[in-house]
Amino acid sequence: MYGAGDVRVENVPDPTIQAPTDAIVRVVLACVCGSDLHPYHGMPATGTGVPMGHEFLGVVEETGREVTTVRKGDFVISPFAFQDNTCQFCREGVQTSCVHGGWYGAGGVGGGQAEAIRVPQADGTLVTTGSALEDTDQTLLPSLLTLSDVYLTGYHAAHMGKVTARTTVTVIGDGAVGLSAVLAAKQLGAERIILMGRHASRTDLGREFGATDVVAERGEEGIAKVLELTRGEGTHVVLEAVGLMPAYEMAYGVVRPGGVISRVGVPQYEAAPIGFGSLFGKNATLTGGPAPVRAYIEQALPDVLAGRINPGRVFDRTVNLDDVAVGYKAMDAREALKVLVTP
Amino acid sequence: MYGAGDVRVENVPDPTIQAPTDAIVRVVLACVCGSDLHPYHGMPATGTGVPMGHEFLGVVEETGREVTTVRKGDFVISPFAFQDNTCQFCREGVQTSCVHGGWYGAGGVGGGQAEAIRVPQADGTLVTTGSALEDTDQTLLPSLLTLSDVYLTGYHAAHMGKVTARTTVTVIGDGAVGLSAVLAAKQLGAERIILMGRHASRTDLGREFGATDVVAERGEEGIAKVLELTRGEGTHVVLEAVGLMPAYEMAYGVVRPGGVISRVGVPQYEAAPIGFGSLFGKNATLTGGPAPVRAYIEQALPDVLAGRINPGRVFDRTVNLDDVAVGYKAMDAREALKVLVTP
Numbered sequence: 001m002y003g004a005g006d007v008r009v010e011n012v013p014d015p016t017i018q019a020p021t022d023a024i025v026r027v028v029l030a031c032v033c034g035s036d037l038h039p040y041h042g043m044p045a046t047g048t049g050v051p052m053g054h055e056f057l058g059v060v061e062e063t064g065r066e067v068t069t070v071r072k073g074d075f076v077i078s079p080f081a082f083q084d085n086t087c088q089f090c091r092e093g094v095q096t097s098c099v100h101g102g103w104y105g106a107g108g109v110g111g112g113q114a115e116a117i118r119v120p121q122a123d124g125t126l127v128t129t130g131s132a133l134e135d136t137d138q139t140l141l142p143s144l145l146t147l148s149d150v151y152l153t154g155y156h157a158a159h160m161g162k163v164t165a166r167t168t169v170t171v172i173g174d175g176a177v178g179l180s181a182v183l184a185a186k187q188l189g190a191e192r193i194i195l196m197g198r199h200a201s202r203t204d205l206g207r208e209f210g211a212t213d214v215v216a217e218r219g220e221e222g223i224a225k226v227l228e229l230t231r232g233e234g235t236h237v238v239l240e241a242v243g244l245m246p247a248y249e250m251a252y253g254v255v256r257p258g259g260v261i262s263r264v265g266v267p268q269y270e271a272a273p274i275g276f277g278s279l280f281g282k283n284a285t286l287t288g289g290p291a292p293v294r295a296y297i298e299q300a301l302p303d304v305l306a307g308r309i310n311p312g313r314v315f316d317r318t319v320n321l322d323d324v325a326v327g328y329k330a331m332d333a334r335e336a337l338k339v340l341v342t343p
Numbered sequence: 344m345y346g347a348g349d350v351r352v353e354n355v356p357d358p359t360i361q362a363p364t365d366a367i368v369r370v371v372l373a374c375v376c377g378s379d380l381h382p383y384h385g386m387p388a389t390g391t392g393v394p395m396g397h398e399f400l401g402v403v404e405e406t407g408r409e410v411t412t413v414r415k416g417d418f419v420i421s422p423f424a425f426q427d428n429t430c431q432f433c434r435e436g437v438q439t440s441c442v443h444g445g446w447y448g449a450g451g452v453g454g455g456q457a458e459a460i461r462v463p464q465a466d467g468t469l470v471t472t473g474s475a476l477e478d479t480d481q482t483l484l485p486s487l488l489t490l491s492d493v494y495l496t497g498y499h500a501a502h503m504g505k506v507t508a509r510t511t512v513t514v515i516g517d518g519a520v521g522l523s524a525v526l527a528a529k530q531l532g533a534e535r536i537i538l539m540g541r542h543a544s545r546t547d548l549g550r551e552f553g554a555t556d557v558v559a560e561r562g563e564e565g566i567a568k569v570l571e572l573t574r575g576e577g578t579h580v581v582l583e584a585v586g587l588m589p590a591y592e593m594a595y596g597v598v599r600p601g602g603v604i605s606r607v608g609v610p611q612y613e614a615a616p617i618g619f620g621s622l623f624g625k626n627a628t629l630t631g632g633p634a635p636v637r638a639y640i641e642q643a644l645p646d647v648l649a650g651r652i653n654p655g656r657v658f659d660r661t662v663n664l665d666d667v668a669v670g671y672k673a674m675d676a677r678e679a680l681k682v683l684v685t686p
Contacts, residue, residue: 088576089600094626097600160628233431257432257440263623270618275610280632283437285503286617289626 001052003045007325010049015110015118020066021084023122025058025076028133029141030112030341031315032327033080033149034175035266040328052324053113053341054080054104055148057141059133060126061116069123075133076126077301078112078119079294080104080149085124095292098124112148113324115343127297129305142312142340143304146180147297150338151311153264154180155300156291157239158188161262165189167236170226170254171211174202176314176338177264178241179209183311185239186210187303194229196222196250202337205313219246223253234259240288241265245272252278263288314338344395346388350668353392358453358461363409364427366465368401368419371476372484373455373684374658375670376423376492377518378609383671395667396456396684397423397447398491400484402476403469404459412466418476419469420644421455421462422637423447423492428467438635441467455491456667458686470640472648485655485683486647489523490640493681494654496607497523498643499634500582501531504605508532510579513569513597514554517545519657519681520607521584522552526654528582529553530646537572539565539593545680548656562589566596577602583631584608588615595621606631657681 001007015024030053039050060074070076083090083098090098100121105111110118119125129136129144136144146152154177163169169190171181174197185193186209195211196218197203203214215225227234234256240247243265251261252273261284273279279286303309317336319327320343327339344350358367373396382393403417413419426433426441433441443464448454453461462468472479472487479487489495497520506512512533514524517540528536529552538554539561540546546557558568570577577599583590586608594604595616604627616622622629646652660679662670663686670682 092601094601097625160626258435258437267618267623270616270620271614272617273613274615274617274629275613277613279629280606280610282440283503283630283632283635285628285630286622287626287628287630289623292626 001039001043002049004039004041004043006045007040007052007328008049009322009324015116017062017064018118019120020064021121021123022064023060023067023070023119023126024062024116025078025119025126026061026116027056027058027112027114027343029145030056030343031145032113032324032331032339032341034177036328037332038266038268040332051105051111051114053111055145055150056112056117057145057148058117063122067122070126070128073132074128075131075136076128077144077147077297078126079297081290082119082121082125083294084121085294090124093292093295095294096290113321113341115321125294129301140304142315143310146311146314147293147300147304149293150176150314151180151183152293152296152300153177153291154241155184155296156293157181157241157262157264157288158184160287161237161239161260163188163190163237165191168192168230169237169239170194170196170235171239171241172196172247172250173241173265174199174206175241179206179314180311181239181241181264182206182211183209183309187309194226194235196226199334219250222250226254236260237262239264243267245269248272252284255282255284257282257284260285260287264291315340318342344382344386345392347382347384347386349388350383350395350671351392352665352667358459360405360407361461362463363407364464364466365407366403366410366413366462366469367405367459368421368462368469369404369459370455370457370686371400371402372488373399373686374488375456375667375674375682375684377520379671380675381609381611383675394448394454394457396454398488398493399455399460400488400491401460406465410465413469413471416475417471418474418479419471420487420490420640421469422640424633425462425464425468426637427464428637433467436635436638438637439633456664456684458664468637472644483647485658486653489654489657490636490643490647492636493519493657494523494526495636495639495643496520496634497584498527498639499636500524500584500605500607500631501527503630504580504582504603506531506533506580508534511535511573512580512582513537513539513578514582514584515539515590515593516584516608517542517549518584522549522657523654524582524584524607525549525554526552526652530652537569537578539569542677562593565593569597579603580605582607586610588612591615595627598625598627600625600627603628603630607634658683661685
């Protein structure tokens, strides 16, 4: 990406092993993330461009000499961030704060919207699916790809919000992360899930994922509607999957006293209300952050492989890598919910 | 209080039962709260004045006809807020959000810095100590009084921060609530407690309560010092017992990735940083609020009665009710840490 709206496909040198902990992965399936749309909207024009994409499935092509857990030919899932998975923060389940970790598309590491990619800290990052690519039911690939980011980001929201069968839940946002949060809340046992979103085709999928109520209203009207649905009390948990201030304002408006707001939409703001009138007065908890998806992949994998959950339903368009700009445009125009990219 | 700095002692009509759920309590011991200093600093002058004080021990004088759990002569502790202790929020442990609850000194309810007070929702509010006043070791009264607010407010911070033996803790603030938070963190098993405060006499008591390190520096220097003490990692839990923006800024500066900031200092701000650079990026959780002390009194009472904890050591001055203005002045000037008021 060279700047807002300026996505180009270019031939670049093949990635090579640079550190003994690296692996080179041939990308099998990638996608466009809602968060990729932030630079698509606002990135200043640059002369050099930045590599894009951080969600991918692939096959290991080559490994550095210190890599022991994956080898050439393995079919792997990569979390959207890399990590050693052994440092003090990784051990505490905060892999996105790994002291040796980092982000794709930055610091000399390429992006996943590519034919191949260098994966740093391969032992701590890549997870094998247990089968070779050719032995895998190809219809499962989209759902496996969601373990790279989107489904497990929704799961992180629900996990941090401590969703259980005893908690009522509001999900703010009917994008792919919001719908994933609905599915994750359902998996964690929630019986009442209110989905706030305005796009009927998306909220319909939300209902299939487990939403019991849909609120199309926004702002004060949206808050009033959720309160009306909950005897004026609000819900125990609010999963905020947007990242914009109006979504956060709705979150503290509908959270129940003593409840939890769990954010996974990357905040497009720094300061926001947290004083007596918003969070403090009702003992509301605010949690969330970049999902340490590495912590959750192994646990979710059997459910995906067995078809018990099908989070890949959030994908509704596929483009070739050469046409990735079309994918950005479709997501930006909300013509597509989430776009698969095939190299 | 008639306005900033304007504390008067006046004769007012004796309180009377107004609802069948009321009790009239003769105040035995009260005190001045750090939060009383906020109006003492900034309250606009009024013609009528507001009753002050929300922490008290007393003896029940009279009860409304629906009151069943306390009766005339009982020696009782009152939480700093009243509640029915049966509503949906009370049952979930958020008594400060009780649908029939409220605050002393507001809405026609008097304050605790008085000879007697009407207690609404007496059944849900008052807790008997198990002994008559005359059968109680009088040296325990200050510690019993801390169960009305200050110790259990510190306890709420530690409880919401999920302090255990495995968590490192920073306590911000060497006021009575901060020192109470140190004691509570110690009770919950914390082995490393860093106390941020500049007043040696106070931090000395903090060390006796369980602080293992004291950091006198503030702002960026204070943050650097705590990071230095924790291998650059910060602490798992930060208990923020001040309520001013610089304290909150230190809190997110020293919290460890994946850690918790638990606030009990009433925020004197509404908007504050919570975006990628402060909370979100490191998956920090923000929690806390007005302590539902009613939820914790019974559990703490045996420890106080047996002398296993002595949270009443935060009191270092006693004034008669007639001299309560002297008490405010001494606390405001930081000549006193916390002031007892005897009617």
